[in-house]
Amino acid sequence: MATIREVADKAGVSVATVSRAINDSGYVGKEAKRKIMKAVKELNYKPNEVARSLYQKSSKMIGLLLPDIANPFFPLIAKGVEDVAQEKGYMVLLGNVEGDSHREQKYIDFFSQYNVSGVLSASSEAQTFGKGIPIVFLDRVKDRKNFFVTVDHFKGGQLAAQTILKSKPRKVVIMVGPRHVDVAVDRLQGAESILNESQIDYELFETRTYQAEDAEKTAEELLNNFENIDSIIANNDIFALAIIKEALKRGLRVPEDIQIIGYDNTPFSNFMNPQLTTVAQPGYEIGYEAAQILFKIIDKETVHKSVSLEPYVIERESLRKVGEQKNG
């Protein structure tokens, strides 16, 4: 691979001039620039990004913290982020936090040691990164002083409750995510704001995590704990799908005996039988929008502080149709 010295020799200029031209960091004459670019092309010179990032105090990398890569909702976010990063010529450093704050801290240290240009975090633990590294939060937001892209989860909770009310529930269980995750509280308050105005009886079932690996155990617990229910507002699609599976295993019919609404519109939730009715969050768009904001901050452009995307309901088959009767 060609060195910066070879480029300078070929272009007939100094190494410092080549460096200025490549890093766009000082005056370089038009003719010199033309010669340098020609030499760069002919020699197929690729600047060493490590040296460049040491010089510039930031690298062409951004960090991405995800809570659970095994939940197919988050790869969608990653895809949105990566598509923008690719366009901008940046790499994505991936951190899969799995609800482990120790692990998250290690990633954050890493990000700052590698001079990342910015961080996108869909993890709710750390809310500051110090050292002036720009950060945009995705989906899970605690502190509204930060930049963030999220979904209006209060409205998401309302939508879930309104949708299930149309399907004549007798007794509802609202699944609640871990209370330290803000979106869990927002959704619960949204759902309760609707159910409290109805005459429908409901109970809460708090889950320790949102992790996909806990789905089947959680489904068993829920169906063991609540025998006299016919309607469930699930806190994500993976848990909803596990509950459908467990219900069918116990000989219950879905939606006739147990109806359920999910949250996320995870890929493949439409491949189930019955297909899952769910409150959709646009995962790809969340990642894409957040990365757009981050690069605007990096490029020192003006940006809106926050973007709130609208959740919406996708009606499929896991709720009873209006007017249908529960038989049996």
Added chain:
Amino acid sequence: MATIREVADKAGVSVATVSRAINDSGYVGKEAKRKIMKAVKELNYKPNEVARSLYQKSSKMIGLLLPDIANPFFPLIAKGVEDVAQEKGYMVLLGNVEGDSHREQKYIDFFSQYNVSGVLSASSEAQTFGKGIPIVFLDRVKDRKNFFVTVDHFKGGQLAAQTILKSKPRKVVIMVGPRHVDVAVDRLQGAESILNESQIDYELFETRTYQAEDAEKTAEELLNNFENIDSIIANNDIFALAIIKEALKRGLRVPEDIQIIGYDNTPFSNFMNPQLTTVAQPGYEIGYEAAQILFKIIDKETVHKSVSLEPYVIERESLRKVGEQKNG
């Protein structure tokens, strides 16, 4: 954040000595080392990894190329890789190739510009990376001269065919992945080696990609093209699930009218109704084993050139039970 100069001052040694101690790259006296480590701890000094990697010509990063992060099989691999990287104190640079060789090349350039310590590639296009960067291939392997972790896909194809034969197929379609992907050819040859010895009629259906986003279109095409079939050997679970969905939509019963076996044991393939019978590949283990091999190469330990993991069949509900009759 503390600088190396402050650490040197506090420990009463030179910056060069601190650098040698931290990079473990030359003699440092026992007492000096003790003082340095104490100063590092007290000042909460974190070496700048960019500077360190420039010095060492490699960084504490590894690159990971995945063909399609939207297919939930690949996040499993990523999780296995990341768990090992975390243990070793390395970060993972993620590249989502999406079958785009131009995009792949950009990632490869990036990896070498960032002095990654090694690359794990589950993408089949590029098979060399130059510059002596260690590379381990996962799952998709073209050139057996490289280090690789894969599954015995010939055997996987055989297992799929043997399993479907037990369910008395009348006419089989074998879905074949893109021919330039070696594993596609291996699986086909495995399946054909079994079906050719039976009296069962079969046809091939070649798909342009394995991409999740093509699943629904592919399912429609397949069911339009082959009307007189009752059995399908799918080339991955996502395509299999899309076919089940499309078949149910057309009023066909699964497995009574159309039976199907998948490939991968993708998470949530057991949440479907009917649950998918499939040839399982251990995704997490593939990622975990490959990362183990890569770090052994990086640490200059002796390693086995390759690891071939065994596929196995998970029988669920999408094939007819032996002895059952097709009704209607």
